[in-house]
Amino acid sequence: MEKMSETKADILELLWVNDAPLNFKQITEKLGLKPRAANMHLLGLMKAGFIAKNANNEYTITPSGRVALGFPSTDEKLARKILSKTAKEKAFYFYKGIGQPTDIEADSLNDFCEKLRTLDTKIIEFHTERGDFEAWVSSLGDIELAKRLKVIRGSNLSGELLRKKTYDAVKSRCDELSKAK
Known part of the structure; x- marks a missing residue:
């Protein structure tokens, strides 16, 4: 090509x-x-x-x-891997700030998506600024969603607009992956 x-x-x-x-x-x-x-x-x-x-x-x-654009094709195997539950030590643990853990965790991308709906926006802002969401999503094997979250981070959104953009991106990807598996 x-x-x-x-x-x-x-x-x-x-x-x-x-x-x-x-x-x-x-x-x-x-x-x-x-x-x-x-x-x-x-x-x-x-x-x-x-x-x-x-x-x-x-x-x-x-x-x-x-x-x-450089993203891997999403076949059934990759979709299942990305959507599967993680081991407890690989779950995403939400923090309010450095040294300020919450007792909220997500053990799958779908669980993460649902948690985004009700989290305090300050928690979402904290993790977005640090690139934590994209790093965790990348560890699940989803390079495309990780890049999309990086684009959202670069847009410097905050509050409810940041929540909406992040949730919409994750929800859209979960729906897409569910259709592939």
């Missing part, structure tokens, strides 16, 4: 980060592309099977597109 152009890679990354369909205008505006050039790149990405267009003329990244 030949090397992908920077613009095509930018389009794939935009669709991946957005995690929702985007229309032609949104893609051209967010990336500052001229319509003719954008159309050429989108057609090339569709032909390669990296993106798809839905009935509303919106574009989404495909599993092949994720692989093109």
Whole structure:
């Protein structure tokens, strides 16, 4: 396979980060592309099977597109591994701050997702700032979700908006992995 152009890679990354369909205008505006050039790149990405267009003329990244971005393909074995319960010593233990443990822990990605719904936002902020969530998710074998959590960390969100973005990312990934297993 030949090397992908920077613009095509930018389009794939935009669709991946957005995690929702985007229309032609949104893609051209967010990336500052001229319509003719954008159309050429989108057609090339569709032909390669990296993106798809839905009935509303919106574009989404495909599993092949994720692989093109460097993520491993999510097969049944990987999905089961990521979603399985961890040993007690590998569970995620939530802290309010350094040296301030809570008695809340998560022993699976689904359990982690549910805990995010009710945790104090200060706990979520503490772990996000340190990169703890992405490190734990990576230890489960989910490189893609770890990178998504890193993107969220880089957006400097706080409070309920941080909770929502984090929960939505984890919930979406849990749903996707559940379908794969």
